[in-house]
Amino acid sequence: MNRPISFVLVACGAVLIIYGVSASNSLGSDFSRMFTGSPTDRTIWLLLGGIVAVLVGAGGLLRGPKSS
Template sequence: MNKIIGLAILVAGAILLYFGYTEYNSNASKVTELVTGNPTDNAIWFLVGGAVAVIVGLGVILKK
């Protein structure tokens, strides 16, 4: 049962990373980065949340 939950968290993390990557490369993010020097907050939150979810998912899957 834990393996299934871990896999679901891993997949959710991968989806968040995908959304973060596309948000980071969007035109709105490019304009914001040009003006402020930083990408949009949504891009950062998606990337950080996705990375954390992938790490947690892998931890649950690999836990004995």
């Protein structure tokens, strides 16, 4: 994986996590938590997608260059 792609994945993952945390504090998520005990599906997908993107991007950054 190229380093620029890894940087983009980490940045996009961080943005998704920020949106997920923001969505978890929303009124809709509060109502969902009140009735079902869990946040909305959108919140969960934003957080999971952000975490996966950050992990994949960080893995690409930590992995050394390919030896030819």
